Amino acid sequence: MIPPAIQALLSHWRTHPLQLVTLLTGIALATCLWSAVQAINAEARASYKRANAQLAIGQFDELRATGSMIPLSRYAELRRAGWQVAAVLDGSLRVDGRSVRLMGVDMVAYPALPAITQIEQGADAPNPADILTAPGRLLMSPELAPHFQSDDEFPPILTSMALPPDLVLTDIGVAEHLLNRFGQISRLVVLPDQPRDLPPLSDIAPDLQRISPSAQLDTAQLTDSFHLNLSAFGLLSFAVGLFIVHGTVGLAFAQRRGTIRTLRALGLPMRHLIGIVLVELLLLALIGGLFGLGLGYFLAGALLPDVAATLRGLYAAPIDGQMSLRPEWVAAGLSMAIGGTLGASGHALWRLSNMPILTGPGLQAWGGGKTPARITGALGFGLLVAGILAFYAFQGLIGGFALLAGLLTGAALLLPIVLSGVLAFLQKRSNTPVGQWVLADMRAQLPGLSLALMALLLALAANIGVGTMVSSFRLTFTGWLDQRLTSELYLTAADDQQAEFITAWLTPQTSAILPIRSTELTHETGPLFLYGVIDHESYRRNWPLIDEGPDAWDHVLNRGAVLINEQLARRADLWPGDTVAITPRHTLPIAGVYSDYGNPTGQAIVSMSVLDEIAPGTQTRRFGIRITPDRASDLAQALRDRFDLAPSAVVQQTAMKAQSLAIFEKTFVITSALNVLTLGVAGFAILTSLLTLWTQRLPQVAPVWALGLTRAKLARLELLRSVLLAAMTAFLALPLGLILAWVLLAVINVQAFGWRLPMNLFPADWLGLFVLTQIAAFLAAALPAWRLLRLPPAALLRVFANEH
Amino acid sequence: MSIRAFILFALIPITSWAQGFAGLGGSAEGFSRPMPRYSFEFPRDHGPHPTYRIEWWYLTANLKDSEGQDYGIQWTLFRSALKPSETDGWQSPQIWMGHAAVTTPDNHYFAERLSRGGVGQAGVTAQPFEAWIDEWHMRGDDLDTLNLTANGADFGYDLDLQAQGSLIFHGDAGYSVKSADGQASYYYSQPFYAVEGTLHLPDRDIEVSGQGWLDREWSSQPLAEDQSGWDWFSLSFDGGDKLMAFRLRGDRGDFTAATWIEPNGHATPLPDGSVALTPLETTRVEQRDVPTRWQVSLPDRGVDVEVSAITSKAWMGTRFEYWEGPVSISGSHEGRGYLEMTGY
Structure with missing residues (x-):
């Protein structure tokens, strides 16, 4: 059987x-x-x-200084006290318009590195003297190598598959030269085999903090x-x-x-x-x-x-x-x-x-x-309410996603009853028999089409929501870049002395030189970069504050207050009027919060004098230079030539902006791609629903045809029906999409990236999407309509022959 | 292979063992070469000679505790130049390596340190004298009075050394020939140290005293290309005489040399072939057959002795591995000494 x-x-x-x-x-x-x-x-x-x-x-403890860099002499002191540590100098290089991380390690002391192993086992293993002494060698992945090969300023390259892309590994002696940071160390790796009788760190280097791997900035956590x-x-x-x-x-x-x-x-x-x-x-x-x-x-x-x-x-x-x-x-x-x-x-x-x-x-x-539409509707309403309750109950990312899930599924389930209601309302208003028939017929078709329409609703809402988020972000981000990057040139000097020479040389040629002094600290929420600035209208006028107390800049520059970035404000829930403990000994009042997109870590701004008090001896290495924009290019080149600066040491504002925007565009390519794909799936769902419904259409169409409506008219009505249903769904999708956008901007983004964006509305985008939906609905109905047009009258007549 | 092995490359620009132990048989291009009739100048020559490829400050001591138990210690600082120059900072081409060991009758502890010059982590100054790497040091106002410390994860020592005699120059007034082809090094010693201090072992500290022997040697190509290792003896006989003897093993035959040192500090160089060094027994140590009992005969001086390792375990499992440990002497003469064997 x-x-x-x-x-x-x-x-x-x-x-x-x-x-x-x-x-x-x-x-x-x-x-x-x-x-x-x-x-x-x-x-x-x-x-x-x-x-x-x-x-x-992430395998070993590290030592870091409260001031940003550890001097080389401190390394020697630690070593001579018995501490087995390996020096690392981190930085970034700009090459071919992209930023590449440079990691300079003491190749003599650093723990085993697969990249080195691979290179030394290769056919032409380099002479260690070449790696350790000038000009040295740069180790990088093969995909990165072409960017460096064209530039004579860089040492020769060794490639290794065992290196992440966008990272250049080299000996610390080469790194300090490329980064213009002679005698400086970013961090010291505490090696596993320490000798007996080691003196405590607090005795020999009280300014260094020992940080365990778990407290180090973890990429996996950041990107979760x-x-x-x-x-x-x-x-x-x-x-x-x-x-x-x-x-x-x-x-x-x-x-x-x-x-x-x-x-x-x-x-x-x-x-x-x-x-x-x-x-x-x-x-x-x-x-x-x-x-x-x-x-x-x-x-x-x-x-x-x-x-x-x-x-x-x-x-x-x-x-x-x-x-x-x-x-x-x-x-x-x-x-x-x-x-x-x-x-x-x-x-x-x-x-x-x-x-x-x-x-x-x-x-x-x-x-x-x-399942009556009323039951699905009730279920949908229940899910909506549950989503909102979950949002208040769980808060945070989980709450945000629960709200999204509740909203979307609830709205989808509510769709049939809402559409049915709208159609019933229109039917009452309609005064032509054909109109009434079309509307009644649509209501009758709803159960069969509702799943496809739900899919369309979800896809449209997601499209509107994500589109609004991305466009809002783009608008805010471009404006923010303009505010934030006010100086025409940004310069990094090698040391204090060079900084002084450069300042003296620049002063007569520029409208202003804004020194930027910074140090890396550790806050309970993670790494914290503290910046010192001088009083200049560039800051007062342009700095993008999203929340500020009265006379925020006066408080910062004259009364020892601090500005913090949005990421830190949200993570630690600190706002103007609160105080923040920058170090265990320095607690400062918060005068304002500024937006700081694209930066995963916490940041704070104080006046130069406050910075010197918190981290004495921090050197001024970075400068913003204000000049007329048309002279920026020439001055940048002149600076490089005169002071023998690496290309990365002088950066033009325009290049910086272009790079930031490029990163931004890349950020949402994935989101847009998934968006378009979901919409495609929904369009496909409508087509299949209409095609399957088509098999059941004849008994409904035949009597109308028999009453005198031509097949051409019926085919047109078929198209109209599809377009009208899609249009109604699109209208309903708009508010849903906007709520979705709000949740994304105000809840999900804050959790995921640490910043909240103002929501902007983009009616032109909606119109485009609406037209696209209509075209999709038209195309989906085209095949059934064409079949209807070409249907032999005998087929329509046969419907009546089957009736008893 | 690890970064440690990578450093091995740093120290052995020519990687094949056939080129001699630790690359010592490599070519000396660009580096200074030892010449006969060099006039030593002190304290200058206690300090480093960066234009020579390789140099060492090598101290061994035979010690006893209050119960007469034998111990040995080693403290060595090697300098190896990647280029014949010195600069400040990380790009210094001078690589420093420290080895320290304590040998007890039944155990051997060792540690190794590595550094480059130019950053203050390791180096040697002649006046006041200090040789150091990390927290290890050998220092004093001059070479006659030294304090010596080293630490590993589970052992350490802190010893005071007092020279009881003058410096000894090997070979032709400190020009020590190492092969029939004329490879040579500058080589002098201070074999007359009285040593006193504390050994730190995992389970206890031990007060010890005894005799120490410092070797100073620098060169750019001390081994001939066919030479793959050496056996080196520093023997102190109970009568007060001392003998330094080495055998360089090569494909074209062995090369031996020795110095007979009398208690008053009078030194007599003994040419190739005067001393016979014959392995009597090998022991399997770390997958190698290492001679741990030797016959040493120097007919000119009536010496015919058996030299035995106090323990065969004195293997230095460092970047380049070798055997280095205290020995006891019996036969025509009694006494104690140190034995170093490389290239096994």
């Missing part, structure tokens, strides 16, 4: 190949986007881990929220894909009712039937899932370079743009496909198992038909 039953059930797919394709596509799309995001996340995390291992980061963001997007796409699965499975079951009834009448037990159907679904899920995984793998491969660029730009997270296939990823993807398919088919399966043996093949009885 079982083999013929299988044959009978499977014959459905032979006669409905399009349905099979739709179902598999639904499963594949759901799996694809979800897996792609998972693959990207896994790859990024693996990259962080690898990079840390490659550079022996970014990855959570991506995961949420993947989940949204997964949900939209499952709408398609749910719809097609429901339709297939409804259409197979006749077969099922016959099989059961012939004596096939329900258990067997359910078993066969389950195996069938599992197989479909597996096939669709494998397709999806393949697609997801390629999608991830295509998106990864941009994600990598984003993570590097935002967090300086080391990540390379290379994908690798992980078995656990395949297993997870297939499980999601199977779980999702079974979940989406659960409703249909449950109804099948409860179907009375002789129930007839009802045509309207699939999909949401049996």
Whole structure:
């Protein structure tokens, strides 16, 4: 009995190949986007881990100075007291318009580095004398090497696969030369084998702090929220894909009712039937899932370079743009496909198992038909409320995502009842019979279309929400760059003496020289960079304060107050009027909070005199130079020539802005890409729904045709119907999208990045999206309409022949 | 391979062992070469000679505690130049390496330190004399009165040394030939130290006293290309005479040299072939066969003795590995001494 039953059930797919394709596509799309995001996340995390291992980061304690740099003499003192430490000088190099991290380590003392091992085992192992003595060698990944090869100012290059991209490793002696930081050390790595009888650090170097690996800035932690963001997007796409699965499975079951009834009448037990159907679904899920995984793998491969660029730009997270296939990823993807398919088919399966043996093949009885719109509506309302409650209960990132999930699913479930209400209202207002018929017909069609429309609603809302966030960010960010980067040139001097020479030389030629003094401290929320500034209208007029007490700048410059950046303000919940403990001995009143996009760490600004008190001996190395913009280029070159400065030591404001904007654009490429893909999936869902509905259209269309409406008119109405439903959904999506944007800007971003952006509205974008939706709806309805137009009258007449 | 091995490269520009132990057989291009009839000048020559490729301050001591138990200590500072020059800062081409060890009758503790010159972490000054790397030091107003310290993770020592005699110059007035081809080094010693102080062992501190021997040697190519290692003896006989003897092992045959030192400080160089150094027994140490019992005969002086390691465990598992430990002497003469064997 079982083999013929299988044959009978499977014959459905032979006669409905399009349905099979739709179902598999639904499963594949759901799996694809979800897996792609998972693959990207896994790859990024693996990259962080690898990079840390490659550079022996996060394995040892470190010593850092309260003032920004450790002098070389302090290193020698520690060594001569027995402390086994290795010196590291960190910095960044600008090459080919991109910023590259330079890590200078004492190659003689630093723990094992895979990169060195690889290079020395290579065919032409370098002579150590070349690495340790001038000009030295730069070690980097092969992909980075071309950027350096064209520049004669850099030492010769050695390439190693065992180095993260965007990082140059070199001996500390070479690094201090490239960075213009002679005799300075950023941090000391405490080596594992210390001798007996070591004097306590507080006796020999009270100014140094010992920091355990757990307290060091951890890339994985920093980027967690970014990855959570991506995961949420993947989940949204997964949900939209499952709408398609749910719809097609429901339709297939409804259409197979006749077969099922016959099989059961012939004596096939329900258990067997359910078993066969389950195996069938599992197989479909597996096939669709494998397709999806393949697609997801390629999608991830295509998106990864941009994600990598984003993570590097935002967090300086080391990540390379290379994908690798992980078995656990395949297993997870297939499980999601199977779980999702079974979940989406659960409703249909449950109804099948409860179907009375002789129930007839009802045509309207699939999909949401049996669940009244009122019940879905109530459920939707419940989810909405639950989302809002969860937001207040959990707060933070979890609360934000709970609110998003509640909002989106709740609104989707509310959609049918709202649309139905609108149509009923329009129907009452309509005074032509055709108009009334069209509206009534649309209401009748709603249960069949509602899933596709829900998908459209979600996709549109996500599009509006994310679009608003990205555009708001872009607008704010560009304005902020203009405010923040006021000086035409930024200069980094090698030491105090050079700084003095340069200042003396520059003074007669420029309108102002703004010294910037900074030191790195440790706050309870993480690393804290403290900047000292002088009184100048450039700050007073332009500095982007988002919250300030009265006469904020006067308080900072004359009365020992501090300005803190938004990240620190939000992390520590400190605002104007509060005080902040910059060091255990220095607690300062907060005069204002300024926005500081693109910076993961805390920052504070004080007057020069306060900085000198907190970190005595901090040297002034950075200067902002105000001149007329058209002279910036020439002056930059003149400075480099006269003082023999590295190219990275003099940076023009325009270059800095262009670079920041480029990083920004990269940041949201991934979001936009996922956005467009979700919208595509939703458009596809509408098409499949209309196509499947088409099979049931004839009995409804035939009487109207018989009453005198031409096929051409009917085809036009078919198009109109689709466009109208899409338009109504789009209207409803707008407020939902704006709420989504608000949650993203005011909740998720604050948690993920530490800054809150003002929300701007972009009606032109909405209009564009609306037009796009209308076109999609038109195209989705075009095929059924064309079929209607070309339908032989005999087919329409046959409808009446079937009636008794 | 690790960064440690990388440093091995730093010290061995020519990596093959066939080129001699620790690269000592490498070419001396660009570096100064030892010449005969050099006139030593002190304290200047107690300090470093950066234009020579390799140099060392090498101190060993045979010590006893109050119960007569034998101990040995080693304190060595090596200098190896990547280029024949010195500069301040990280880019100094001078690499310094310290080795310290304590040998007890049944254990051997050792430690190693590495540094480059130019940053103050390691170096030697002639006046006042100080040789140091990290917290280890050998220092005094001059070479006659020294304080010596070193620490490892689980051992250490703090010793005071007082010279009881004058400096001894090996070979031709300090020009010590190392092969038939004429490879040579400058080589002098202070073999007359009285030593007193404390050894720190993992379980206890021990007061000790005994005799110490300092070797000073610098060169740019002390080994011939075919020479792969050496066996070096510093023996102190109970009668007061001392013998320094070495054998350089090469494909083209061994090269030996020795210095006979009388209690009054009179030194007699003994040419190649005068002293016979014959292994009697080898012991498996760290997967190598190391001779731990030797016959040393110097017929000219009526010396025919057996030299045995106090413990075979005195293996220095450092970047380049070698055996270095205290020995006891029996036969025609009794006494104690130190033995160093490289290239096994």
